[in-house]
Amino acid sequence: MHSNLSEDQIPAEAIRDKIIEFRDGLPGFPTSRKFVMAQRPEEKPFVWMHSVSDPGLAFALVDAYAWTKDFMLEVDDAELQELGSLDPMDYAVYFILRIQKKNNRTTLQAKPNAPVLVNIRTRQARQVVVTVDASQEKAEALCLQL
Amino acid sequence: MLVLSRKVGEAIKLADDIEITVLAVDNLRVRLGIRAPRHIDVRRIMPDAQVVEANREAAVADPALNNGILSKAASAKNQQP
Numbered sequence: 001m002h003s004n005l006s007e008d009q010i011p012a013e014a015i016r017d018k019i020i021e022f023r024d025g026l027p028g029f030p031t032s033r034k035f036v037m038a039q040r041p042e043e044k045p046f047v048w049m050h051s052v053s054d055p056g057l058a059f060a061l062v063d064a065y066a067w068t069k070d071f072m073l074e075v076d077d078a079e080l081q082e083l084g085s086l087d088p089m090d091y092a093v094y095f096i097l098r099i100q101k102k103n104n105r106t107t108l109q110a111k112p113n114a115p116v117l118v119n120i121r122t123r124q125a126r127q128v129v130v131t132v133d134a135s136q137e138k139a140e141a142l143c144l145q146l
Numbered sequence: 147m148l149v150l151s152r153k154v155g156e157a158i159k160l161a162d163d164i165e166i167t168v169l170a171v172d173n174l175r176v177r178l179g180i181r182a183p184r185h186i187d188v189r190r191i192m193p194d195a196q197v198v199e200a201n202r203e204a205a206v207a208d209p210a211l212n213n214g215i216l217s218k219a220a221s222a223k224n225q226q227p
Contacts, residue, residue: 024189028198029205039216044218045223058206060216066223077178089186098204099212110205110217127201134218146218 011056011115014120015092019052022125027114032057035125047094049116060108064115071116075128084122092118096127106146 015037022033034052045066051057064071073093080086095110118125152158156168164186167179180188206212 012213013177027194028201043216043220048216048218051200056207059201059204060206060212060219062219096201096204098200099206099215106215106218108215111197111200114194114200129195144219146215146222146223 003113010072014140015123016047020123020125022127024126027127029057035059039060046097049094056139060097060099061116062097062108062110064093064095067095067110073117073130075117075130078120079126079128080117083117083119083124083126085119090121092120094118107143108146111145133134 016039017036017038019034022035025033026029026035029051032051032054035049036052037047038050039047045063047061047063048093049059049061064073071093077086080091084090092115095112096114097108097110099111100107114127114129116125116127150158153179154168154171156161157165159165161181165182169179171177184190193194
């Protein structure tokens with residue numbers, strides 16, 4: 001069984017400034033399991049995910065549905081169950097952004113095949129690896145230049 | 147590494163109090179049931195080296211240096227068609 005998470009989901013306000021937990025750790029950062037989702041109103045749909053245990057570590061995230069029109073994600077029900085529920089309305093979905101600065105120019109680039117799922121009720125989170133086709137990958141990897 | 151085979155429904159035991167049962171197998175996935183005392187921390191080892199690499203590249207070591215970037219990004223994003 002699979003659940004489709006689609007755009008009609010709850011806004012991520014429910015977890016703003018709250019602590020979320022990656023029970024299995026974030027890949028590459030196994031000791032950082034708890035993060036605060038910090039977002040000033042003018043930063044929406046972007047959000048800073050700050051490590052609780054390591055104050056010098058943070059990630060820039062963007063709401064996947066705001067970044068990509070018609071974003072759809074298919075996730076195994078067993079995986080959702082482990083985060084606390086099967087209800088798609090319980091989940092916020094983010095892309096992790098890579099920030100690069102070159103010649104006074106800043107670009108933000110999304111990694112579309114490894115979104116972060118957060119259950120906004122249980123605040124359990126996991127980065128999942130999904131298969132995206134090439135055209136989707138290209139669209140979702142679009143850079144934003146500042 | 148010790149390698150052994152088990153059928154669905156069969157189990158292995160580690161030390162006196164940890165049991166791992168093979169619940170189901172399909173093409174790409176094995177479901178395991180793990181019975182262990184509370185103090186035993188069980189978690190997945192995330193295998194995808196590419197994701198690890200991408201996360202390391204995305205990690206921001208000094209959030210203060212990037213103060214304001216996301217509000218700029220938000221206004222740039224909102225101006226897109």
